[in-house]
Every structure is written in C-alpha cells, then in structure tokens.
Amino acid sequence: MKVKNWMVRDLITIGPDATIMEAMELMHRHSIRHLPVVSDRDSMQGLVTESNLRQYFIPSIVKDLKVSDVMIVNPITVDPHTSIDSAARLIHKYKIGGLPILEKRRLVGIITVTDILAAFIGIFGLLQESSRLDIMLSEKGGTLDDALRLIREMGGEVISVGIEAQSSRKKVHYIRLGKGNLMNIIKALENQGHRIVSVLD
16 A cells, blocks of 8 residues: 555645744644645755754744754655555654655655554554454465455455464464354364464454
8 A cells, every 4th residue: 555545635835934933833723743845836845843843932042043944954755656564664763753755856745643543544444343363374284365265255354464473383363354243254264274363353
C-alpha cells in the first residue's frame, strides 16, 4: 500500500516570509502540528512543526522572527509511491510526527503518524467485526498457503495475516477472519495437522 492512498492532499501551507505568530495561529486554527513552507508553484522550502516552534514562544523573540528563520530547511520527505511500511519506519527511526510528500520537488501531500495508524487499522481490519485464529502450522510440511486455502474453502473470509517475529521454527501465525462460525474451520485445520493456539472473538 502506497502513501498516496492515505496522504492528506488538502494542505494548509505558509510562505517563508510569514511571521512565527502567523504560523502559530494557522496551526491552532486548523488543529495541525505540521506546516509546510512553500513558495510559488507549491515548491517546498521547508517545514515548521509545533515542537520546533515551542522554543520561540517568548513574545519578545516571536515578533522579530519569520518562518524562514526557524523552519526545518531539509525535512525528511517521501514520494507518493513510497510504501506505508517505509514511511512508518522513517517516522519511527527519526522520531518525527509526519512526512511531506513530494513529486518532482512539488509538494503534493503530507502523511502523519495518525494517517499511518489509520492505514494499518484499515489494512488489518481492526475496526470491522472479526475474529482471530492463532495457529502453528503442521510439522508435516503444512504451509501457510495451504491453511489459507483451506480456510477459504470452508467459507472463511481472510482479512489479514501476521506472524510472530521470533527465531523459533515453530512460528505462530495470526489470521484475522470476518465474523462467522469458526468451528468447522478449526476442525478442518486441526484435521490437517495444524495446531490452534488460541481463538479471539
């Protein structure tokens, strides 16, 4: 999944010659924490954030400074075709709250921690009615594809699949399914030698 599917396109921006007070008021008015600084034709000059403006909250300092004096000049950016996973890793690695999205140096969007969380919730189907089967695959050569095929043959709707990140060969697979009767699916999996570790409704 790409960031272009989850980024905010209707952007609030500010010019480099605006005052810090104007930037603060704009962020407060629109309840945002990231404000791209752009010149003509959406060419991005920098980024101001709520956290990097905090040090300038002293009135005597604020009145003499422009956005260009305090903006992050080379913020970390991504392009629209960057995967959600890669964007999440960048945000985690650099401890930042959002990423401007550039296409041929033109600002086309922004994606924040909240947007990425919404993407993962959507991907994993966490807000729709569902159940989760935690299974260990059969030691007799059973594969995940075999288990998923069997689930679908039994009428199960597979929403997402995860795996326990351990070095052990006996990995637990987390299979989130649409709501339905799981008993027949569980019996079919067990008959194929798969072990059901837990069932979460």
